Amino acid sequence: MDLRIFTEPQQGATYDTLLTVAKATEDLGFDAFFRSDHYLRMGGVDGLPGPTDAWITLAGLARETKRIRLGTLMTAGTFRLPGVLAIQVAQVDQMSGGRVELGLGAGWFEEEHRAYGIPFPKEKFARLEEQLAIVTGLWATELGKTFDFHGTYYDLTDSPALPKPAQKRIPVLVGGHGATRTPRLAAEFADEFNIPFASIEDSERQFGRVRAAAEEAGRGADALTYSNALVVCVGRDDREVARRAAAIGREVDELKANGLAGSPAEVVDKIGRYAAIGSQRIYLQILDLDDLDHLELISAEVQSQLS
Secondary structure, three states, rough: EEEEEEEOOOOOOOOHHHHHHHHHHHHHOEEEEOOOOOOOOOOOOOOOOOOOOOHHHHHHHHOOOOOOEEEEEEEEEOOOOHHHHHHHHHHHHHHHOOEEEEEOOOOOOHHHHHHHOOOOOOOOOOHHHHHHHHHHHHOOOOOOOOEEOOOOOOEEEEEOOOOOOOOOOEEEEEEOOOOOHHHHHHHHHHOEEEEEEOOHHHHHHHHHHHHHHHHOOOHHHHEEEEEEEEEEEOOOHHHHHHHHHHHHOOOOOHHHHHHHOHHHHHHHHHHHHHHHOOOOOEEEOOOOOHHHHHHHHHHHHHHHHHH
C-alpha cells in the first residue's frame, strides 16, 4: 500500500509552506506529494495569503526535491487549454527528472471561475474526454511526426507535439463517482483510477465498474492502479486526535466515519479494509499544513506497519 500526501493549498498556504511539507514528505519516506488545483478557498477559512497555481508550484518543487512523485488531484480541465497543459506538464516532468503524474478532471467549482473570470462551460465532461485524448496524444506522437485532432471543442492541426516528457509515459489519473462515463474514460485513458472521499462500500462498487470497463475496453482490469483519497487525522491518544480534529474544524466521529482518524492502530486497520477491496494507494488529505508532527507520526506508526 503506497501512502501519498495530498494537500489543499487554496485553504491557505504559501509556496514556502508547501515546500516544507513536500520536503517532509520526501524525508519521511512517503511515496508522493500531490496538491489540489483550485483558486478559491472553501468553507469557513479566509484562505490567506491567497491561492497558488498548481503547476507553478510543482515546477518549483520539481527542482527542490529528488525522489518523491509530484502531481495533481485533479487539474481542472476548465483552467487550461489541453495543448498548453501538455506543454506545462511535460516541462515539469523534465524539470523533475521524470517524477510527474497528471490527475485531470472536468472542473466543478463554479464560484472560483466567477471569482477569477474563467469561463465555466455547461458541457464539461465531453470537453474532458477531448482534453485527455489531446494531452495523451501529443505526448505519444513520435518525434518528427505531427499530431492532429479535430473535435467538437478543440482543433489541432500539424502540431509538432513538443516538448516530450522525461518519462516514456506520464501516468494519468482519472477519478470520480460517476457510474458510467467516468469508468469508461478511466478505461480508455487512465493509468490510475482514484475515488475521493468514498466509503469502503462505495469504493468497492466503483472499482468494480472501472474494472469491468477496462475489461470491456480490452485492457484488462489489472492494467490500472486503484486508489482512494481520504482525510487523515491521527493521534497517539484520544486527546491528540481531538486536538487535530478541532484544528481543521471537524468532529472526531465524523472523521472516523468518513476518513482515516483515530489511533495509528485504528487507521492501519481501516486502511487494511480499503486494501481488501482492491485499493492499492491512499492519498492522505492533510489539512493542517503547519502540523509536521502529524506527518512524522503517520510515517513512524502507520506507514511503517503497511510497508
